[in-house]
Amino acid sequence: xxxxxxxxxxxxxxxxxxxxxxxxxxxxxxxxxxxxxxxxxxxxxxxxxxxxxxxxxxxxxxxxxxxxxxxxxxxxxxxxxxxxxxxxxxxxxxxxxxxxxxxxxxxxxxxxxxxxxxxxxxxxxxxxxxxxxxxxxxxxxxxxxxxxxxxxxxxxxxxxxxxxxxxxxxxxxxxxxxxxxxxxxxxxxxxxxxxxxxxxxxxxxxxxxxxxxxxxxxxxxxxxxxxxxxxxxxxxxxxxxxxxxxxxxxxxxxxxxxxxxxxxxxxxxxxxxxxxxxxxxxxxxxxxxxxxxxxxxxxxxxxxxxxxxxxxxxxxxxxxxxxxx
Amino acid sequence: xxxxxxxxxxxxxxxxxxxxxxxxxxxxxxxxxxxxxxxxxxxxxxxxxxxxxxxxxxxxxxxxxxxxxxxxxxxxxxxxxxxxxxxxxxxxxxxxxxxxxxxxxxxxxxxxxxxxxxxxxxxxxxxxxxxxxxxxxxxxxxxxxxxxxxxxxxxxxxxxxxxxxxxxxxxxxxxxxxxxxxxxxxxxxxxxxxxxxxxxxxxxxxxxxxxxxxxxxxxxxxxxxxxxxxxxxxxxxxxxxxxxxxxxxxxxxxxxxxxxxxxxxxxxxxxxxxxxxxxxxxxxxxxxxxxxxxxxxxxxxxxxxxxxxxxxxxxxxxxxxxxxxxxxxxxxxxxxxxxxxxxxxxxxxxxxxxxxxxxxxxxxxxxxxxxxxxxxxxxxxxxxxxxxxxxxxxxxxxxxxxxxxxxxxxxxxxxxxxxxxxxxxxxxxxxxxxxxxxxxxxxxxxxxxxxxxxxxxxxxxxxxxxxxxxxxxxxxxxxxxxxxxxxxxxxxxxxxxxxxxxx
Numbered sequence: 033x034x035x036x037x038x039x040x041x042x043x044x045x046x047x048x049x050x051x052x053x054x055x056x057x058x059x060x061x062x063x064x065x066x067x068x069x070x071x072x073x074x075x076x077x078x079x080x081x082x083x084x085x086x087x088x089x090x091x092x093x094x095x096x097x098x099x100x101x102x103x104x105x106x107x108x109x110x111x112x113x114x115x116x117x118x119x120x121x122x123x124x125x126x127x128x129x130x131x132x133x134x135x136x137x138x139x140x141x142x143x144x145x146x147x148x149x150x151x152x153x154x155x156x157x158x159x160x161x162x163x164x165x166x167x168x169x170x171x172x173x174x175x176x177x178x179x180x181x182x183x184x185x186x187x188x189x190x191x192x193x194x195x196x197x198x199x200x201x202x203x204x205x206x207x208x209x210x211x212x213x214x215x216x217x218x219x220x221x222x223x224x225x226x227x228x229x230x231x232x233x234x235x236x237x238x239x240x241x242x243x244x245x246x247x248x249x250x251x252x253x254x255x256x257x258x259x260x261x262x263x264x265x266x267x268x269x270x271x272x273x274x275x276x277x278x279x280x281x282x283x284x285x286x287x288x289x290x291x292x293x294x295x296x297x298x299x300x301x302x303x304x305x306x307x308x309x310x311x312x313x314x315x316x317x318x319x320x321x322x323x324x325x326x327x328x329x330x331x332x333x334x335x336x337x338x339x340x341x342x343x344x345x346x347x348x349x350x351x352x353x354x355x356x357x
Numbered sequence: 358x359x360x361x362x363x364x365x366x367x368x369x370x371x372x373x374x375x376x377x378x379x380x381x382x383x384x385x386x387x388x389x390x391x392x393x394x395x396x397x398x399x400x401x402x403x404x405x406x407x408x409x410x411x412x413x414x415x416x417x418x419x420x421x422x423x424x425x426x427x428x429x430x431x432x433x434x435x436x437x438x439x440x441x442x443x444x445x446x447x448x449x450x451x452x453x454x455x456x457x458x459x460x461x462x463x464x465x466x467x468x469x470x471x472x473x474x475x476x477x478x479x480x481x482x483x484x485x486x487x488x489x490x491x492x493x494x495x496x497x498x499x500x501x502x503x504x505x506x507x508x509x510x511x512x513x514x515x516x517x518x519x520x521x522x523x524x525x526x527x528x529x530x531x532x533x534x535x536x537x538x539x540x541x542x543x544x545x546x547x548x549x550x551x552x553x554x555x556x557x558x559x560x561x562x563x564x565x566x567x568x569x570x571x572x573x574x575x576x577x578x579x580x581x582x583x584x585x586x587x588x589x590x591x592x593x594x595x596x597x598x599x600x601x602x603x604x605x606x607x608x609x610x611x612x613x614x615x616x617x618x619x620x621x622x623x624x625x626x627x628x629x630x631x632x633x634x635x636x637x638x639x640x641x642x643x644x645x646x647x648x649x650x651x652x653x654x655x656x657x658x659x660x661x662x663x664x665x666x667x668x669x670x671x672x673x674x675x676x677x678x679x680x681x682x683x684x685x686x687x688x689x690x691x692x693x694x695x696x697x698x699x700x701x702x703x704x705x706x707x708x709x710x711x712x713x714x715x716x717x718x719x720x721x722x723x724x725x726x727x728x729x730x731x732x733x734x735x736x737x738x739x740x741x742x743x744x745x746x747x748x749x750x751x752x753x754x755x756x757x758x759x760x761x762x763x764x765x766x767x768x769x770x771x772x773x774x775x776x777x778x779x780x781x782x783x784x785x786x787x788x789x790x791x792x793x794x795x796x797x798x799x800x801x802x803x804x805x806x807x808x809x810x811x812x813x814x815x816x817x818x819x820x821x822x823x824x825x826x827x828x829x830x831x832x833x834x835x836x837x838x839x840x841x842x843x844x845x846x847x848x849x850x851x852x853x854x855x856x857x858x859x860x
Contacts, residue, residue: 074399074400074685080403081692084403084406103765103766104765104766104767105559105765106555106558106559106765106767107541107555107556107558107559110558111555111558111559111767114555139541139546139547140541140548140555140558141548142555143555185816188813188814193543193546194541194542194543194544194545195546217813217814217816218813219544219810219813219814220543221543221810222543225625225675225681225682225683225687225688226625226626226683228625228679228680228681229496229497229499229625229675229681229683230500230501232497232681233496233497233498233499233500235500235501235814236814248680249679322695322696322698323695324695355545355546
């Protein structure tokens with residue numbers, strides 16, 4: 033009974049796959065066989081979507097064959113990371129991760145860290161926008177700064193989970209404004225719909241999140257963007273940057289890919305080149321446009337250097353926010 | 358009028374044989390994943406997302422909507438027959454649904470669930486068609502203070518599932534509340550009650566606890582008693598159709614469940630569990646047979662099942678009109694919209710009317726297909742209970758264990774499942790009701806987060822809960838729900854005493 037049920041479920045999925053004709057690509061000589069991609073998050077989230085996009089493009093370009101995505105969700109990616117580090121290495125495998133993981137490792141006191149993996153490439157990034165409802169009395173970033181300086185507690189900053197990218201950026205901004213980061217009145221939400229409805233309903237002063245998440249509401253005039261954390265204004269967007277408005281800060285919520293630590297130099301080179309080809313392909317660029325992801329590709333060596341600075345900055349900020357003691 | 362014209366052109370899109378096929382495929386897959394614990398609609402959509410890239414957007418969304426509705430439908434089947442809720446929205450169904458099944462009324466329980474889901478789904482889709490923008494406005498009025506009040510209201514459900522002994526019921530509730538504390542605290546990022554175990558950082562999954570307490574605990578208990586007392590389990594006693602009495606007792610709960618499910622589903626932090634709790638509470642309070650609740654009252658299946666299906670339609674209201682995903686499934690549908698370069702929100706109705714109205718029309722069609730698929734199967738499903746007892750018990754245990762593993766592909770979940778299962782067995786032996794534990798586990802953490810958020814925003818001023826009119830109204834309703842029965846009972850007791858004194 034049970035096996036029948038499971039069997040027919042698989043069959044149905046396979047039928048759908050065949051019917052849509054995307055799995056009919058014939059096996060061609062591929063460079064990396066049986067590659068496993070670990071998305072340390074639930075299906076549907078950013079890391080999962082990245083893993084599946086990488087899978088799609090690698091297979092389409094015949095850079096790899098038999099690519100599998102495995103979801104190991106939990107604890108800001110640290111559970112997936114721990115399993116990735118300790119897993120027996122039979123097939124080549126890669127881990128998708130990002131900025132949130134760096135913070136989560138520190139706040140969760142994770143026994144494994146990014147020292148135990150090999151950074152392969154930074155792939156994409158998203159700049160953070162600070163938005164208020166259109167009917168908010170705050171019409172500019174300057175006014176927000178004034179209000180925040182006068183009474184830090186009166187500004188409620190809505191964003192993702194505690195210790196995540198949004199709170200780190202809030203901390204960095206406060207530091208630039210010479211206000212103690214621990215005075216920020218940060219309201220953590222589960223992100224997505226919860227954050228959006230809190231800001232649209234005017235229950236919090238401002239919301240922070242990827243610019244794209246807010247874009248439709250900004251376009252239809254329901255939200256007003258006060259600042260964006262990019263080095264210069266985003267293409268086709270009038271929102272001024274933090275830098276323009278006196279806060280010397282660039283902040284990108286990046287996502288990247290890692291390999292296991294024990295791999296040989298030749299293997300690392302092969303994977304590095306494979307990801308490089310993928311990141312420069314028209315297929316990958318098309319996905320970036322569709323999803324609104326910004327290309328932030330860095331090959332292995334550059335990424336390792338970037339990661340080192342990033343970790344130092346995040347760890348300091350988390351301590352100043354009072355999240356790590 | 359404009360809406361009707363748009364809807365009829367939507368039907369024209371959805372009724373093409375090609376799109377009908379996708380709808381049928383969607384509801385079939387949806388029913389199947391609803392039956393399997395652990396595989397939810399969110400996971401299925403994520404798996405299908407890259408595969409459906411070659412499809413026309415409208416066909417893909419018609420299939421996705423079918424899967425979503427189908428999963429809400431299918432979840433009730435295992436809850437009723439095996440006491441193994443496949444989705445958190447069908448946890449309440451298991452309480453009375455399984456009791457009905459053991460009395461040979463499984464067919465009626467499945468039927469009232471199927472028909473109730475159909476009616477709720479259809480009415481809620483109508484509501485989605487005509488009042489979606491209004492619902493969204495209401496949803497935005499809900500801030501943390503209002504949500505906290507709503508959670509308090511839902512917590513009063515506990516009074517309906519406490520069982521005979523107040524202290525045992527409360528013990529179970531507090532056990533649930535304590536389990537709900539496990540994991541990272543969202544507001545501060547600090548770990549609570551995790552004992553350094555990394556896997557506990559995300560908390561304990563509600564479905565695992567429900568399956569552990571209901572399926573594993575209950576099955577172990579039955580297996581342990583089997584040698585001493587042989588309870589008769591009837592696969593089918595009497596007709597497999599709903600009798601006149603069943604219809605009479607079902608139709609009002611269906612409507613009330615729908616009325617609760619749709620608006621709460623439309624709330625960004627509403628979800629499918631809260632309306633099922635409230636529906637159970639309301640039905641017990643309004644029923645002429647409150648003593649049957651927990652022992653196989655058909656109202657307790659009809660109401661919550663209608664509520665969870667209506668909430669699924671409710672979720673689509675903020676998704677389509679604002680681009681707000683209010684559940685994991687809705688979040689993946691949002692990603693699917695983006696995959697096709699579409700941006701849900703107010704502009705979607707203007708820019709892609711074929712897609713939106715085609716999808717809404719397909720919800721009506723999917724509902725009808727689901728009823729056609731499920732009703733004839735009722736007779737077949739109840740045959741499950743004819744399986745010899747040891748096999749059935751072993752089957753439930755294997756099924757529950759597999760389901761818990763597929764949830765996160767994590768062995769730690771299995772350990773938690775079995776520890777909870779053994780605790781559930783112990784609770785059953787000591788006659789401690791398990792339902793309050795699940796209520797506490799689901800509502801406790803939600804209430805806590807909203808409470809703290811409300812206080813953070815008000816900078817520590819606790820009067821926010823009483824100065825917001827919505828919040829105040831909800832809290833007063835909650836107080837009345839608890840106090841009125843107590844007062845009524847006290848008055849009744851006094852009257853009886855007076856009557857006795859006069860004699």
